Each structure stands twice: as C-alpha cells, then as structure tokens.
C-alpha cells in the first residue's frame with residue numbers, strides 16, 4: 001500500500017531508488033528494501049524500520065544500473081526483515097515488489113508449496129515471485145510469464161518485476177494500486193507516485209487497472225491483460241509542484257497547517273472561481289450544463305476519514321444554501337450496502353490523494369449502476385481524478401503529513417463554492433450571494449489570524465498532554481469539527497479522543513466526565529450559544545476540565561471554561577473552516593510535547609490503497 005520504485009538506465013540505480021523511496025516516505029511505511037542486478041544474480045537488501053536502516057545495510061558500491069525498491073505497509077505478516085519486499089523466487093530468477101493485497105494467496109501458496117516452492121516470508125506478496133518463476137518455464141518469456149501469473153491473482157496490486165536473466169528489463173503492472181511510468185532520455189523510472197521522479201523525468205504515463213508496462217532503458221510498451229499493445233498518452237507532470245520541502249518547519253504537518261491561508265485561496269482559484277458581481281461561484285471542471293443542476297434532487301457524498309468530515313461540513317453548507325438534501329457516507333460502508341443509485345442524485349467523491357481504495361470502489365459501484373460521480377480531489381492525475389466524470393481540484397498543493405489538514409480546509413472551501421453555486425441557482429438572492437463571496441474572500445486572512453493562536457495553544461498542549469483521553473463536543477455545523485478534532489488528536493498523539501454532539505452529552509458521554517477527562521467544546525455565537533454554555537456547565541459541575549473555542553464575546557464563557565480560545569468571526573456558514581484550525585494546532589502541539597512521530601504516525605499510511 002505504500003511505495004514502489006523501479007529504475008533502468010545509464011545511472012547507478014541505487015541512489016535513484018533510495019531517493020525515490022525517500023520521496024515516498026511521507027506515505028507511511030514500516031520497512032523497506034531494494035533488489036538490483038549484481039554480476040549475474042539478483043541481490044536483495046531489506047530492513048524493517050526507517051529507510052536509514054536500509055541505507056546502512058546497503059553495499060557501499062553497487063554499480064548496478066537496474067533495480068526495484070519498496071516501502072512496505074504490512075497487511076499480511078508482521079513487520080520484519082523477512083517480510084519486507086522485494087521477494088525473490090526460490091532459484092533467484094525473479095524479484096518482485098508489490099503494493100496491495102493478494103486475496104487468494106493462501107490457495108496459491110499451497111499450490112506452489114506442493115510444486116516444491118519454499119516460502120521465506122509470511123506475506124501474501126511472495127506468491128507473486130514464485131508464480132512468475134513457475135510460468136517462466138522456457139516456453140514463455142518474461143512478459144508472458146508475468147501475464148500468466150497475474151491471470152491467477154485475485155486482489156489488488158501495483159508490482160514491478162526484475163529478472164535475473166534480463167539485465168535491461170522491468171515489468172510493471174497495475175490493478176487497484178497506482179503505478180506511473182516516467183519516460184526519460186534513455187532511462188525509465190516506474191513508481192507508485194510521481195514525486196519519486198524528481199530530478200529525472202516529467203513525462204509520465206499513468207497505467208490504468210489491468211495494464212502492464214514493459215520497460216527497458218530506451219523503450220517502453222504498454223499492454224493490456226490480453227497482451228495486446230495499447231497506446232497511452234504521455235502526460236507532463238508538474239514535479240516541482242509535487243515536491244514539497246519542510247523548509248523552516250520542523251514537520252510537514254505544521255508547515256501544512258500554516259499554509260492554509262494560501263491553500264484556501266487557491267481552492268477559490270485566487271478569487272477566479274468567484275463571480276463577485278453575481279454573488280456566485282464558477283466551477284468549470286464539473287462538466288455539467290447549468291441546466292443539469294435543476295435535475296439534482298439529492299446529493300450523496302462518498303469519502304473516508306478527514307474527507308468524510310469535510311463532506312459533513314459541505315453537506316451542511318449545501319443544505320443551508322441550496323436546500324438540496326445531502327447525505328454523507330463512509331465510502332467503505334456505502335460500497336457494501338447495495339446503494340440505491342438514482343438518476344436525480346449527484347454523487348460526489350472527496351479525496352486528498354485520489355487513491356483511497358474504499359472511495360474508489362464506492363465510486364465504481366455507483367458508476368456500475370449508472371450514477372454520475374464528480375470528484376473533489378487534490379492530487380492531479382490521480383486515480384479518482386481520472387475515474388470521475390468531472391470535478392474540482394482543490395489545489396491545496398502536496399500534502400505530505402499523514403494527518404490531513406490543508407486538504408480539509410480546501411475541500412470545505414470547494415464545497416462552500418458548490419453550495420454557493422447551487423444556492424444561487426435556487427433560493428439564495430444576489431445580495432446574500434455577494435455577502436458570501438466577500439466572506440469567502442476574507443477567509444484566508446481570518447485563517448491567518450487564527451493561526452496567531454499558535455503560541456497560546458502550544459502552552460495549552462503542555463497542560464493537556466498527560467490526559468489519557470479527551471472528549472470533543474460541538475453542535476450544528478460544528479459537530480463535524482468535533483469529530484475531525486478528535487480524529488486529529490488520536491491520529492498523531494495516540495491519546496484516545498472522541499467527538500460527540502453537545503446535545504448528545506447527557507445521553508451517555510457525561511458518564512465519562514471526571515477531573516481526569518477534559519472536554520474541548522466548540523461554542524459559537526448565535527442561537528445555540530445558551531445551550532452550549534449549559535453543556536459546558538454540566539461538564540464543569542462534574543469537575544471535567546474544559547477548553548472552549550469560540551467566536552463570541554459573551555463574558556460567561558470566561559467563567560465556565562478553564563481555557564478559552566477566541567477566533568475571528570466569519571459568516572456562520574463558513575465558520576467550520578476556521579474552528580478546525582485550533583483543533584489542528586492543538587493536536588500538533590500535544591503530539592510534539594509527547595515526542596511522537598508526527599508526520600508518519602505509527603500504523604498509518606498516507607494513501608490507503610487497500611480496502
């Protein structure tokens with residue numbers, strides 16, 4: 001699920017492969033490895049833990065000009081050197097790196113063992129090496145052997161195969177896990193993510209499911225599963241954009257949090273996606289005629305994790321402004337629920353990476369049933385961006401930290417534009433539309449001001465870091481932010497956190513409250529502030545410490561909270577885009593205080609390309 005790289009060309013392969021793996025590190029992994037041709041054999045070096053463990057184990061001089069490499073995010077078999085990839089076939093003829101899951105590996109393993117193949121790892125992936133070797137029986141060449149092996153595979157894969165007897169050949173194949181070919185000057189690189197191409201190639205071919213790439217330094221061929229040659233477009237990738245550096249920051253996460261004023265501004269096309277005079281938005285990529293919008297009676301949003309919470313924020317905005325019923329679904333659940341797909345429903349898939357398997361499978365299910373799906377995606381050219389019939393890029397720039405932050409605010413901003421556009425076509429008058437356009441344009445500056453709470457939050461983190469568990473509470477359009485705040489905290493600090501509706505407090509969670517259980521409340525000005533203050537009181541009455549985020553000047557908030565964070569006011573519809581910022585900063589500084597591995601939290605990966 002993490003990263004694969006392959007190289008063949010005139011350079012020494014090792015530095016290219018290691019740099020490629022380094023660029024893919026952000027995706028999260030638990031071990032890494034390389035295979036390269038040395039003399040007439042394939043050498044494999046693999047190590048659990050960080051990339052530096054692998055680097056320390058590499059031979060100082062490896063002159064090989066062809067090799068494959070892998071970062072593993074274990075799905076089958078523990079984290080160990082043996083289970084790390086590449087996997088070598090019994091007689092050392094074939095080495096394979098694999099991202100994904102082989103569903104039928106138990107049967108294949110048994111079959112291969114019966115044929116005398118010995119397995120060295122507990123992974124599902126190892127069957128690939130032996131199976132390809134088995135089909136390399138003298139009657140088939142490498143390409144036919146890989147193809148025959150893949151015919152037997154059920155599951156998902158992005159693979160690259162290296163052959164002992166062919167010093168200029170790499171074969172890549174894709175089914176469900178991304179694989180891109182970088183075409184260089186007499187050299188080729190294959191990787192699961194174009195960031196691995198930095199310094200090498202800008203010309204890329206994006207493989208689709210069921211396709212294979214047969215690569216040598218001077219040429220490539222792309223073939224389908226029936227080994228028929230297919231012509232694929234060579235596309236220019238913006239590698240500089242994909243390259244992200246931490247710069248002055250200690251972690252990508254804080255850098256990405258701090259970048260949000262710019263990211264949100266880009267999500268609005270620097271203003272270009274707004275029509276000031278008409279108080280509406282313009283989203284060209286939707287590929288929908290204005291008239292098509294009249295036929296939308298319902299919207300279903302499909303996403304996972306933080307994208308799901310952005311979906312909740314968007315649902316509130318669309319229902320508020322456009323009065324179109326919106327439901328948000330956990331894509332993994334949607335897919336297995338035999339969804340009712342209807343003509344008058346618009347389906348929206350939200351994803352930062354565009355590679356999330358659960359979301360992709362849900363989209364395919366909708367498409368198979370005839371539904372029209374639009375994407376709100378960050379990574380240009382990603383699987384979801386290509387799969388959907390139209391959509392809007394969030395243009396948040398590369399998000400490297402596993403915990404999603406600027407993607408969330410950008411997704412929410414794009415959803416706000418959609419809500420405005422749909423709203424203006426229905427009930428929203430131009431005056432209100434203009435008000436929202438102004439509020440949107442002021443948003444980057446307000447995020448900037450909210451980021452000014454950084455030092456204060458850093459101090460608070462010292463106070464809250466030692467609790468075992470923290471509750472998050474909010475109501476109305478802030479409820480999603482309570483859930484997102486809790487997700488951020490648990491993900492990077494490993495402190496247990498749960499989000500609840502403030503109204504739900506008395507229906508269960510209140511039983512948890514004690515002096516050892518703090519609560520973060522979002523209590524915004526307006527109709528529900530009274531109720532929020534009551535809820536905070538209820539927690540206080542049971543000695544629960546309270547940290548309150550608000551945009552209100554109500555002096556009672558000072559009395560009821562232990563700690564109070566005031567953020568700027570914005571239009572109520574847009575306010576979740578601001579309240580999430582202190583949640584992100586709080587999670588970051590708590591994790592920092594606890595010395596956690598912030599950008600790559602344990603057990604998590606940036607793009608979850610397996611279901």
Ligand code: AGP
Pocket residue numbers: 304305306307350351352353354355356359402403404405488491606607608
């Ligand atoms: C967010 O902090 C998480 N790492 C995770 O929930 C993420 O949002 C989810 O996996 C969806 O990813 P996507 O946006 O790339 O589809």
Ligand code: GLU
Pocket residue numbers: 001002003071072073074075076077083098099100101102123124125
């Ligand atoms: N399923 C394989 C394993 O557990 C591949 C994991 C990955 O995609 O990194 O080794």
